[in-house]
Amino acid sequence: MLKHSRQYLNRKMKQRSSLLILCFVLIVASVSAQTCIHNGRNFTPNGTYDANRRLILSSLPSNAAAQDGFYSGSIGQEPSRVYAAGMCIPGAEPNDCSACLKGASDWLVQDCTNQTDAYYWALDPTLCLVRYSNNSFSGSAGYWEIVPQYLVMNTANIDSNLTEFKKIWEGLIHGVIAAASSTRNNLSSSNNHYKADVAALTPFQNIYALMQCTPDVSSGDCDNCLRQSVIDYQSCCGEKTGGYVMRPICFFRWQLFTFSKAFGNITLAAPPSPPPPPLLQPQPSSGGDRAKKIDSGSGNISMRTIVAIVVVVIAVVFIIIIIVVLARGFARKGKSDQQVEFNQTGITSVRSLQFDFKTIEVATNKFSESKRIGRGGFGDVFKGTLPDGKEVAVKRLSRTSEQGEKEFKNEVIVIAKLQHGNLVRLLGFSVKGEERILVYEFVPNKSLNCFLSDPIKQAQLSWTKRFNIIRGIARGILYLHQDSRPKIVHRDLKADNILLEADMNPKISDFGTARIFGMDQTSSITRKIVGTKGYMPPEYICDGQFSMKTDVYSFGVLVLEIICGKKNMSFCSPGPNLVTYAWRLWREETPLELVDPTILDNFPAEEVTRCIHIALLCVQHEPTDRPDVSTIMLMLTSTTIISHVPQPPGSLDASY
Known part of the structure; x- marks a missing residue:
């Protein structure tokens, strides 16, 4: 009977998954309907249930922080009894845990005005979960523990090899699911059903993933919840650069950057080193086996000395190569028309964004007055048209402006990778002599x-x-x-x-x-x-x-x-x-x-x-x-x- 009920629930979940994706996928987080579960069970604001709810939620920060990051309990008498739980990510500092739980509790109190069931995974200053209900949910993984979801995705798309990316991503995600769903600790610890891990996408880019279930659910229910979250994410956002999915009993997030202190203690395995070249072996003589190490007084050199000499020679050659490469880099930096490369805070290169200065001159009719659309403290803005017909806004920094090379590099570095519908998008830049140009998407209504x-x-x-x-x-x-x-x-x-x-x-x-x-x-x-x-x-x-x-x-x-x-x-x-x-x-x-x-x-x-x-x-x-x-x-x-x-x-x- 139980088996058939679970199969029926799984079928219902799959039938509703596409509808839920449409209803719950958001780009910018708000709390309301996504965390206040609308299951037809409501309470009267400022009544007994509301008072009990506020009281037990206010107790979660101190209790959870003091009990290994997880606490569950109840308060009141039926029908106004409230069950609640609070959980922080393993290893969270007690102060961070308390602050996170308090913030999540305050959000639920303010936003869920009359819903008897609600949950929220807060992301700052750590990761934590707060949940309450008028029914006991300890160890439960029923319909209202799996179906409600809150999904947030990044807006940018993966710009690397998608096939290779999916292969590495899926390998990492499946490994994290397996580790998170296994029971490793007692049920009173938040360390149960938790895993954070990293995989190398390129030599300069990693994939970071974190999953956590509430510690009181079974391994099977944790596995089911996490897999459903991954399926929902892939069905809508498989080519995006990150996102997260919240459910009442599980949390899944991945990004191309470190979004939690949890990754601070994780070290990626170094790629295997190539095998060393075979050492010269002594040749047998007609007189029988000779000793590998020959007396130094005879004028011959030992094998250990030969190896040391080879290592020193290789090291010297390697250093010479580095010096030559750096010298050429500095020489290129001094040339006005050469490409510029900046290294700071995860952005290893913006060379692909560089425009030829002559292209910019043509696009703006040599920065003619008729093309000017704005004037600022750091320079003028011109409307331009690229060879492909695309309209752009060209910011020409003033040569006498206070914004010098440092500010210019700062602006490129800061916004080169920003992708959001409410941020103007940088399309590229150009450098020639004292000329510093920024090329943005064209916004027709000005400021x-x-x-x-x-x-x-x-x-x-x-x-x-x-x-x-x-x-x-x-x-x-x-x-x-x-x-x-x-x-x-x-x-x-x-x-x-x-x-x-x-x-x-x-x-x-x-x-x-x-x-x-x-x-x-x-x-x-x-x-x-x-x-x-x-x-x-x-x-x-x-x-x-x-x-x-x-x-x-x-x-x-x-x-x-x-x-x-x-x-x-x-x-x-x-x-x-x-x-x-x-x-x-x-x-x-x-x-x-x-x-x-x-x-x-x-x-x-x-x-x-x-x-x-x-x-x-x-x-x-x-x-x-x-x-x-x-x-x-x-x-x-x-x-x-x-x-x-x-x-x-x-x-x-x-x-x-």
Whole structure:
């Protein structure tokens, strides 16, 4: 009977897999329907079940961190009894584990407003799972443990040999499934049903995969859950460069970069060395066997000495070859028309992106004034047409610009591999003498600033378009801060650097001042303050300290500008700037007075107020009081009440 029931469940799962892929595949993460299980069982908000839910979820961080990364329990009496579990990745630091579980719990409380069953795998600051239900789920692997899924994929496609890639990828994935599904420890340990591993794709590129099931399920159920996740991923995203799949009892993720500390202790096996050349053997003489080592006093040399001499000669030749190669490299670097190669943070070469300078001159009619479409502090932007008819935007850096060779290399390195729908795409670059050129995809509607500073164009921005622009910018920043490797802080988010496509989809541009952050890095200090007045937070202006919260502050200013249709610095002294003006209206409970009067449609007051609320949280004086971008995305996509109350912004005295 049990066997037939399992077969029936498997058939149902396969029949629904294609529909579930369509319903659950997302490019940018939001929590809502993907983790709040809609199985028809609901509770009354602020009732007994809700109170028990909040109480047990609040206990998970400390309990799981103290019990080897896994804790499950229940609280309350039927029918308001709540079962919950919290789990962290093996080896997670207790503080990271607690922070991750708290973040996941807070998301579920805010987003799952009345669902009695929910789960969420959080990715930061480590990997962790939080789950709750009104039914006991310990050791269970039924329909609602396998079918609900949340799938996120990278947008870029594999650019290497696809056949070879799939062969290596599948070998790695099958090995990780086998290792993760085997039971190696007791059921109270998160080390059970877990595996992280690496495979070499090329000499310069690895594939990283991590899988984990909850420790209380059987090996067979873990194997089934992971295999279903891999099948679902392959059916939609088999040619993408990474992604992850979440289910209530298992997690699967792979990338072409190290996305977890779990890979820090994994060493790839070195390729086998070629066998050494056979040593010369002594020849037998007619007088019988001679000793291999002959007395040194006779003038003959031992075999050990011969080998040593050969090794030294080979080493000397090898060093000479290296010196010659380096000398030629430096010689090429000094020539203006030679290809440029940069090595930094996983990007080994961008030579394939290099354009011939003459091609760029022809495309822009030798940078004629009629082709100019923009002017910035670091140079001018021209519209160009390549020989194949493709329209491009050509950024010609000023020879007197503060952005020198370092900034130019930085911009190429930072954005050469970025692939996201809300980031402008770099197509290539060109170097000739003092000329430094960047070639981007052409975005027809120019920048957001062109709309905010033009009353006619400004009237074209309905609230729906403005809200979509706000969310698109947030998605782009989320990718930079969380999903790209390495993490990137833009440092110059402003209306001029938000380009708009024909459908008004926003794209973040201009990465000349961006900084790369390591996986565990949270902030940095610089003596050179770069950015735009009105968008920089106080800790950056005063102390040179910048972090991801620097971009959050700039985003808050952008949101206020989009809502009111005016630039922050357009509020001239002695009047307040836009940030302080918005705060004054919020304090006086008249925030909608901020709305641009050119918005002719009946805008949703609650949605606009929510955006003003979020913006004011983003411009708080203390960086720690500003939300991170993942929380901002949650607030933008959810209808739950935002519990955080904004305080006076950084540029305003607290007594105001």
